Amino acid sequence: MDYLDWPFFEERHGALARELDAWAADNLIDAHGADVDAICRALVARLGRDGWLRHAVGSGNGAIDTRAICLIRETLARHAGLADFAFAMQGLGSGAISLFGTGEQKQRWLPRVAGGAAIAAFALSEPEAGSDVAAMRCAARRDGSEWVLDGEKTWISNGGIADFYVVFARSGEAGRGAKGISAFIVDAATPGLEIAERIDVIAPHPLARLRFTGCRVPAACLVGEEGQGFKVAMATLDVFRTSVAAAALGFARRALEQALARAQARPMFGKTLADFQLTQARLAQMALEIDAAALLTYRAAWLRDSGKRVTKEAAMAKLAATESAQRVIDGAVQLFGGQGVQSGQVVESLYREIRALRIYEGASEVQLLIIARELLAPKV
Numbered sequence: 001m002d003y004l005d006w007p008f009f010e011e012r013h014g015a016l017a018r019e020l021d022a023w024a025a026d027n028l029i030d031a032h033g034a035d036v037d038a039i040c041r042a043l044v045a046r047l048g049r050d051g052w053l054r055h056a057v058g059s060g061n062g063a064i065d066t067r068a069i070c071l072i073r074e075t076l077a078r079h080a081g082l083a084d085f086a087f088a089m090q091g092l093g094s095g096a097i098s099l100f101g102t103g104e105q106k107q108r109w110l111p112r113v114a115g116g117a118a119i120a121a122f123a124l125s126e127p128e129a130g131s132d133v134a135a136m137r138c139a140a141r142r143d144g145s146e147w148v149l150d151g152e153k154t155w156i157s158n159g160g161i162a163d164f165y166v167v168f169a170r171s172g173e174a175g176r177g178a179k180g181i182s183a184f185i186v187d188a189a190t191p192g193l194e195i196a197e198r199i200d201v202i203a204p205h206p207l208a209r210l211r212f213t214g215c216r217v218p219a220a221c222l223v224g225e226e227g228q229g230f231k232v233a234m235a236t237l238d239v240f241r242t243s244v245a246a247a248a249l250g251f252a253r254r255a256l257e258q259a260l261a262r263a264q265a266r267p268m269f270g271k272t273l274a275d276f277q278l279t280q281a282r283l284a285q286m287a288l289e290i291d292a293a294a295l296l297t298y299r300a301a302w303l304r305d306s307g308k309r310v311t312k313e314a315a316m317a318k319l320a321a322t323e324s325a326q327r328v329i330d331g332a333v334q335l336f337g338g339q340g341v342q343s344g345q346v347v348e349s350l351y352r353e354i355r356a357l358r359i360y361e362g363a364s365e366v367q368l369l370i371i372a373r374e375l376l377a378p379k380v
Helices: 011-027 036-049 066-079 081-100 103-114 229-265 277-305 311-341 346-358 364-376
Strands: 120-123 139-143 146-157 164-170 181-187 193-198 207-218
Touching: 011 066, 036 081, 066 081, 066 229, 066 277, 081 103, 081 120, 081 146, 081 164, 081 181, 081 229, 081 346, 120 146, 139 164, 146 164, 146 181, 146 193, 164 207, 164 229, 181 207, 181 229, 229 277, 229 311, 229 346, 277 311, 311 346, 311 364
Parallel strands: 120 164
Antiparallel strands: 139 146, 146 207, 164 181, 193 207
16 A cells, blocks of 8 residues: 555545555455345445545535545455445435535535435436436426426436435526536435336446436425536536546456465466466556556546646546556456456456446546547637
8 A cells, every 4th residue: 555655645545545444354344245235225324334424425515535535435446346336326426415515405415425324326327318418308397496307317326225316407498418407406205206227237236227207306406506417417527537546446456466366376387377477567567557547546636636627637547547457357367267257256256346437427438538628628
């Protein structure tokens, strides 16, 4: 963990990461199993009980310590993918409230999220609108003192177990494209909201398609200003997109640990696997990719904590960290040989865990478009 001495961090960040690493070793040994809904509920409760989720919601006045979130996600991912998922979704699901919510919204939801008493979810993607948020079709119309939501959301993490969803919907003709989208807090028990489908994926976690049919929410549930939902969503993603890179780092570091142990212990032609130059070259490349991705990740986190706009830097971090982690983990699987694809092996689990990170919160190809757009934008 010598990277904690890098100048991106303050002393408190190193203390936080080391404390969490010790906590995770004692508390995450059972963070695996078939009933992922129950495991995630238990993990949220445990992370809240022991104070880790307060970092996910920040101070409540819009100040979120991005470096702390990234270090927590990296550490949790290294120990257990579902623990990282549980922490991240509490932050992403409540992030819009932390950044743009009213005092009443923050008071109602953030303490419960931080304490693990309420599970949060972020509902942005749709069947025909994933990376292209402007193609959103879920609609919200004003009816007196209420908003009425109709449409669908899909690929919603924590779908089916969340206590509330921050839902993005098109709220008026004022804006086609990215304009005219608003954000709403929708209690999971609200009539007209149903779980239309539970979705199974290669690295299981709670995931669902939501359907809204005449779903009425009070006007007080609007997050931020009407028609500013795209801004709310992008600002939230700018925080948590960097943390996706950190989670990828955690997976990659665990894979390198496994690969090093395997290479030094595996007999091969009277030597060990680590004695061969081909193995040494692969291990060196893995270490190089991890450090390069870590530098980009924590640069982005440090810049955001310094008050800078980090759309480009966050995209670079996510792209580099997730793509390199895929290569590092694939290399670890290769070094394990047949055991690498055996169910129950750590590297086999990591291979399944990493794949989704190259897609969610903006696929790698979208990150390239964001970086190019930022490079080509007129300089003010």
